[in-house]
Amino acid sequence: MCDAIYIHIPFCINKCQYCDFLSFKSTPYKRREYVEYLKKEIKLYPEFEYDTVYFGGGTPSLLDPFEVKEILELLQIREDSEVTLEVNPKSVDLEKLRAFRNAGINRLSIGVQSFDPYYLKLIGRLHTGIEAEEIYRDARKAGFENVSLDLMFSLPGQSIEDVRKDLVKIAKLRPEHISIYSLIWEEGTPLYEKLLKGDLEETDNEIEAEMYELIIDFLKSKGYIHYEVSNFSLPGKEARHNTKYWENKEYLGAGLGASGYIGNQRYKNAVNFEDYYGKIDNNEKPYEEVEVLKEKEKEEYRYILGLRLLEKGVEADKEYIDKCVELEKKGYLMKKSGRYILTHKGLMIANDVFEEFIS
Ligand SMILES: C[S@@+](CC[C@H](N)C(=O)[O-])C[C@H]1O[C@@H](n2cnc3c(N)ncnc32)[C@H](O)[C@@H]1O
Ligand code: SF4
Known part of the structure; x- marks a missing residue:
């Protein structure tokens, strides 16, 4: 039974130095066009009843709240569902957050990465730590009672003490959920190019392991449950949608380059707009790859x-x-x-x- 949907929004204000997620700069017109195709794609599927909805990206918070509402109105969503939107602090303000809440979003996942202005600049983030904190407080003012914050560690040149400072800050904010990933040096990203040129260095493996142990010990001491390799939550606040992935449950993936798992099939949608739009114009599901799973692979x-x-x-x-x-x-x-x-x-x-x- 499929009761989860992931919706990919492939737009960002600017590309961060480390990121190889499928996302592009855009205009309001391009985003509008995309939303129209997304809605058509969703209509190609049976009317599942959803218990979790996840808008990921890219930067879904770049959408206008009424566009998010239009998409949600197409879906049959159970009453106590988890409806998450990923947010980049630079793309919202209090008023916009309120509008997302009114549109039906009840959980936010905010990309903070670090609170330190030096590292934020180094990795190409457009916001400061203080701005990220302000957006977190605005989220509370807008009525969000379930907020997750993303952090990264093992950033170039980062010390264990720097990581500790970020942990102290995040624990004070006390979000319900924290995702914390060590930096992956993705080939082809500007950060990776700097690594090749010798301008930046990778963190030593032993130091990275020490950082990870510090993160685990610190967050546990503050009452967070380490429920997944890179995810922590207050009791009962585990990410319901992502937990379905880890439990190998079915989910529909909609949007450019989105993956899904329905029946015996894992699929991935087309990664360029032309193919994606073309298939939807033909009333076809915009698949680029389909893997029919054998029992062993499952x-x-x-x-x-x-x-x-x-x-x-x-x-x-x-x-x-x-x-x-x-x-x-x-x-x-x-x-x-x-x-x-x-x-x-x-x-x-x-x-x-x-x-x-x-x-
Ligand atoms: C889609 S983004 C979150 C929302 C929004 N786009 C933002 O960045 O604020 C998903 C998360 O993946 C993580 N991430 C992306 N690229 C990464 C990389 N190369 N190494 C480690 N974590 C990465 C970041 O923590 C980021 O917040
Ligand atoms: S980290 Fe987030 S904001 Fe930065 S480019 Fe990737 S998806 Fe966009």
Whole structure:
């Protein structure tokens, strides 16, 4: 049963130095045109009843709130659903946040990355830490009771002390949810070019591991639950939509380059506007790739996604029981309520552990 929808908004005011997400600079006209196609695409699917809706990007908060409302009005949404919008602090003010709330958004995920003006400038963010804090407070004034903040760590030149300062700031703000990712040096981004030229350096692996341990210890000491490899929440405030991905549940993906998982199929939409619009004009779903999953592949996804959930983990079945026992003996997995979860040692090399489940 599909009760989750991800809607991709591929527009940003400006491209951040580290980012290779599918997003472009735009005009209000281009955004309007895109929303019209999005609505047509959504109508190509059966009328599922949604329990979580997630506007991601890019920068969905660049849309006009009435455009978000138009999209939401097309969907059948259950009463106590989680309806999230990703926000870049530079794209909103109090009035716009109020309008998003009135349009039906009840959860925000705000991209902060750091509170330190030096690192924000270095990675090409257009806002300061103070502006990000102001937008967070405006979100509260606008009535949002469920707010997530994104942070990044292991930024070029960042010290453990710098990370601690960001943690102190974020804990004071006390958002319901925190996502915190170490910088990925994506090929082709301006930051990566600077790395190749030798203008910037990667953080040493050991220091990065120390930063991660600090983040875990610090946020846990402030009452946050480390429920997923890169995500923390106050009790009961886990991201409901993203948790469905990790539980390998079905979701519809709409919009340029969006991925989805329905029935036995994982699909990815066209990544250029011409193909995406062309297929929708022909009343076709704008797929670029479709992968029909065999039972074995479904199982692999179940393990590599499920083990990311640190409290819940996965139930082991016949085929992988030996693998789980082997990883348990090595100290990377342990049993909790009949399921397997990562140990701290496993968490520190999580990607290597996940690879053990890929044939
Ligand atoms: C779509 S953005 C969030 C909303 C909005 N676009 C913004 O940046 O404010 C998703 C998040 O992915 C993370 N992210 C993007 N590129 C990354 C990279 N190369 N390494 C680590 N995290 C990255 C950032 O934390 C970012 O907030
Ligand atoms: S990090 Fe966010 S604002 Fe920056 S380019 Fe990527 S999607 Fe756009």
